[in-house]
Amino acid sequence: MGIMGEIDGDAISIWIKEHQDLDVTPERAKEIAAIAFRLNRVTLDAAMAQEHLDDPARYFRTLVELADFKRGT
Amino acid sequence: MNLPLTDLTLAQAADSIRRRDVTAVAFTEAILTRANAVQPKTNCFLRVHREDALAAAERADAEIADGNWRGPLHGVPLAHKDVFDREGHVATAGAILFDTPATSPATVMSRLDDAGATYLGALNLDEFAAGGTGANDHYGRTCNPWNTNHISGGSSGGSGACVSARAAFGALGGDAGGSVRIPAAMCGVVGLKPTFGCVSRAGTAPRTFSVDCTGPMTRTAEDCALMLQAIAGHDPRDPATPDVPVPDYRAALRTDLRGVRIGVAVGNPFDQVDPEIAALLASAAGTLRDLGAVLVDVTVPDVMRLNDLQQILGKSEAAVICSKWMRERPGDMTFDAISVVQEGLLMPATRYLEAKSLRAPLLEAHVRAIYTEVDVLFAPVLAGPTPTIAETDFEDHDRVEELFTRSARFTRFANYLGTPALSVPCGFSDGGLPVAFQLHGPPFGEARLLAVAHAYQGATDHHAKAPELA
Numbered sequence: 001m002g003i004m005g006e007i008d009g010d011a012i013s014i015w016i017k018e019h020q021d022l023d024v025t026p027e028r029a030k031e032i033a034a035i036a037f038r039l040n041r042v043t044l045d046a047a048m049a050q051e052h053l054d055d056p057a058r059y060f061r062t063l064v065e066l067a068d069f070k071r072g073t
Numbered sequence: 074m075n076l077p078l079t080d081l082t083l084a085q086a087a088d089s090i091r092r093r094d095v096t097a098v099a100f101t102e103a104i105l106t107r108a109n110a111v112q113p114k115t116n117c118f119l120r121v122h123r124e125d126a127l128a129a130a131e132r133a134d135a136e137i138a139d140g141n142w143r144g145p146l147h148g149v150p151l152a153h154k155d156v157f158d159r160e161g162h163v164a165t166a167g168a169i170l171f172d173t174p175a176t177s178p179a180t181v182m183s184r185l186d187d188a189g190a191t192y193l194g195a196l197n198l199d200e201f202a203a204g205g206t207g208a209n210d211h212y213g214r215t216c217n218p219w220n221t222n223h224i225s226g227g228s229s230g231g232s233g234a235c236v237s238a239r240a241a242f243g244a245l246g247g248d249a250g251g252s253v254r255i256p257a258a259m260c261g262v263v264g265l266k267p268t269f270g271c272v273s274r275a276g277t278a279p280r281t282f283s284v285d286c287t288g289p290m291t292r293t294a295e296d297c298a299l300m301l302q303a304i305a306g307h308d309p310r311d312p313a314t315p316d317v318p319v320p321d322y323r324a325a326l327r328t329d330l331r332g333v334r335i336g337v338a339v340g341n342p343f344d345q346v347d348p349e350i351a352a353l354l355a356s357a358a359g360t361l362r363d364l365g366a367v368l369v370d371v372t373v374p375d376v377m378r379l380n381d382l383q384q385i386l387g388k389s390e391a392a393v394i395c396s397k398w399m400r401e402r403p404g405d406m407t408f409d410a411i412s413v414v415q416e417g418l419l420m421p422a423t424r425y426l427e428a429k430s431l432r433a434p435l436l437e438a439h440v441r442a443i444y445t446e447v448d449v450l451f452a453p454v455l456a457g458p459t460p461t462i463a464e465t466d467f468e469d470h471d472r473v474e475e476l477f478t479r480s481a482r483f484t485r486f487a488n489y490l491g492t493p494a495l496s497v498p499c500g501f502s503d504g505g506l507p508v509a510f511q512l513h514g515p516p517f518g519e520a521r522l523l524a525v526a527h528a529y530q531g532a533t534d535h536h537a538k539a540p541e542l543a
Contacts, residue, residue: 016419022400032415036420039424050434059491061433062432062436062437064317064517066436066516068521070448
């Protein structure tokens, strides 16, 4: 359901009400779903391109390990 | 020294105060007069603490007279985006939801206080920092000092406009996707998004948890170095700040670029720039080459994908941060503030965690792909000229999203990766609005970005031009 025309705004609006306890009109639900679903797909594809996914906390160590990375190193 | 006091750079003002050529009180009075004059046209201030500022300046003069000079911010008037806690004051974050004064200061505020800086007041921003234009329906929009029919950019629009208009010698802003660099570019000032974790977020109203960065906005790279020096470094109150040495940023500044390799970003999306902007960027790159740098074209992998991953983190986290208010006080939030986080309601935990897990391998791949070959990366900040207010004043959500995406295509990826990036003014469009280039670097590579920008500013005078406002 990645194409705006195929998104059921009524269904998304009902889902948001049930799961997020928020009122969003079907028209608006359709708009945000179009953006969210595209971003979700990009993320899934990027994740599937990895051999495996590590603990997100590794990010902080990587930042420090690459501190002021110099060319030639 | 014949320049008006407000036209001096932060470094020049600091030197005058240290040598006691001009008192901190005289600088503060001059800046307050200037702020008073430009406020009706720019609306950059939310609050000015005139009496507190003058009292702080008097204390600074007394300490310096007693031989207790604290450093280059001592007695220098600064103002900041209204997201930082100060004891006894309410940080609004551009919203109308908060009324409880802070009981302790944000770490960045206490560090600037310890450095002796004079706090002038709080600066305007998009509501919840959730915008890129400087619009705020609660407090009024910030206007661009170079032409008040144009937007200031955002969300740190008040900070950009205030420094550009010479109503403070420097300001702090916040950047989760470009919110320092975009207004810096539009207002013609230097703006730094530091490495994630370089500057403490403790006591700062969050826009997100994973990509927020507090950074200085100043007229010169040297001024930026002085402000960063005061606020950078480990803070036990912020677990994201590593306990690593803080370099001497001012000492690392350079006047030539011999031996420096600069990668010029090419390919998608960097080639999607209006011809007028492209010509100014090419001229700036030529200046860097004239200073001795070696320029090489560099293709930056996966920028648009990295931008999208920043959106997964930013929208999910902002939806959580705004969650309670969206449910309990939706009438006190504008559509603008709510609309940009609603997508986060439809992002499952699996996607969010994938975006977080991908961060380390994609950061490592990015750094090794770019910075094995070059020292810094040269790129645009914006793809086109700064829009007029009328061009951004619409309620169609698709158009708002398109505007944000177009504005932030060169900025968001650095927030996802956590790498530093600096916006540097490099001239003016045919319409008289500032244009800027951006320098990117590896984690904790702020010193080399500032060094390149300082050399560039030594060879050019764009940063010395002031808007004719008051």
